[in-house]
Amino acid sequence: MTRIFNFAAGPAVLPEPVLQQAAAEMLDWHGSGMSVMEMSHRGKEFVSIAEQAEADLRELMAIPANYKVLFVQGGATLQFAAVPMNLLRGKASADYVNTGEWAKKAIKEAKRYGKVNIVASAEDRNFSYAPVQSAWKLDADAAYVHYTSNETIGGVEFHWVPDTGSVPLVADMSSHILSRPVDVSKFGLIYAGAQKNIGPAGLTIVIVRDDLIGQASPITPSVLDYRVQADNGWMPNTPATYAVYIAGLVFQWLKQQGGLKKIEEINRAKAALLYDFLDETEFYYSPVEKSDRSLMNVPFRLRNEELNDEFLKLAKQNKLLELKGHRSVGGMRASIYNAMPVEGVKALVAFMREFQTKHG
Ligand SMILES: *Cc1c(COP(=O)(O)O)cnc(C)c1O
Numbered sequence: 001m002t003r004i005f006n007f008a009a010g011p012a013v014l015p016e017p018v019l020q021q022a023a024a025e026m027l028d029w030h031g032s033g034m035s036v037m038e039m040s041h042r043g044k045e046f047v048s049i050a051e052q053a054e055a056d057l058r059e060l061m062a063i064p065a066n067y068k069v070l071f072v073q074g075g076a077t078l079q080f081a082a083v084p085m086n087l088l089r090g091k092a093s094a095d096y097v098n099t100g101e102w103a104k105k106a107i108k109e110a111k112r113y114g115k116v117n118i119v120a121s122a123e124d125r126n127f128s129y130a131p132v133q134s135a136w137k138l139d140a141d142a143a144y145v146h147y148t149s150n151e152t153i154g155g156v157e158f159h160w161v162p163d164t165g166s167v168p169l170v171a172d173m174s175s176h177i178l179s180r181p182v183d184v185s186k187f188g189l190i191y192a193g194a195q196k197n198i199g200p201a202g203l204t205i206v207i208v209r210d211d212l213i214g215q216a217s218p219i220t221p222s223v224l225d226y227r228v229q230a231d232n233g234w235m236p237n238t239p240a241t242y243a244v245y246i247a248g249l250v251f252q253w254l255k256q257q258g259g260l261k262k263i264e265e266i267n268r269a270k271a272a273l274l275y276d277f278l279d280e281t282e283f284y285y286s287p288v289e290k291s292d293r294s295l296m297n298v299p300f301r302l303r304n305e306e307l308n309d310e311f312l313k314l315a316k317q318n319k320l321l322e323l324k325g326h327r328s329v330g331g332m333r334a335s336i337y338n339a340m341p342v343e344g345v346k347a348l349v350a351f352m353r354e355f356q357t358k359h360g
Helices: 016-024 044-061 073-089 102-112 228-232 241-257 259-280 307-317 344-357
Strands: 067-072 094-098 115-121 146-147 169-172 191-193 204-208 297-302 332-335
Touching: 016 241, 044 067, 044 241, 044 259, 067 228, 073 102, 073 169, 073 191, 073 204, 094 102, 102 169, 146 344, 204 228, 241 259, 241 332, 259 297, 259 344, 297 307, 307 332, 307 344
Parallel strands: 094 115, 094 146, 146 169, 169 191
Antiparallel strands: 067 204, 191 204, 297 332
């Protein structure tokens, strides 16, 4: 068996001990004689898995009691619609911050359900930075303020939490949730697709403050209505059971690593290895403003783009995969989520150094 270092943006690398445990439990989960995939979502075995997963997530993120945690389906993309459907609450408009590809998609979808005001944008400099709070033209009557706290494609991360006063703050945290502690109480709603930093695709996590639940627009499909989800223990219908189970194992693994404070330290050290190297060389460069660089998604470019194909080919020979940047921006991108071991980042930097020596 050969495992490679997988720098994909998502679906992405998972912790090896989690995969091993899942393999060991595949045919017979805890003496049940069944795979988790075969279990009724209403049976006591799966209910215990689900309760443990939610409790562990609550503990890891220190989620206050007045927030519901929902394990839903449809990806972050379905939340682009669910958020306005649930949170517009009869108000005239919502504020959105445009920081790149994912923000643009959230904005486009929200426009189907209400008026969207773009209160800040980083488009003027090719989405290479996070607009400072003083540049946000917030509307005090907005239903909510939405931003993408980590732009997976552009590699731009907010290292601060915006202050939106009494207007609920909504964050798409898909690609950096659980990478460090966040003060959940500053948010009205947080959502994240699982396949970046949590577990398998098919699961989406929504963390929503109680007072924002129960005012969905009448056209809202019932599974998208946070009240229906909350009132039914996020099982009004069948949830993504196996994905919930794997996410639960990832939460346990995170707790064993020492929790989010410790994970943040490790993530900072991993990202520093790569960014310090990018800053010392002339051969490669980071297109992102220093203060806003993502700890999870590290886009970089070769000054001589003609070497891109050769770079990717040799990287693959060195078992370093999925380094090609998103088709919309080109260049390279290394996603170094929680589950990427520091050895993977070291191997990448060593390879980049060697490639530079050969071609520089
Ligand atoms: C991947 C991603 C999405 C889309 O997730 P899906 O699960 O494919 O819908 C949305 N927002 C961000 C920030 C992402 O990284």
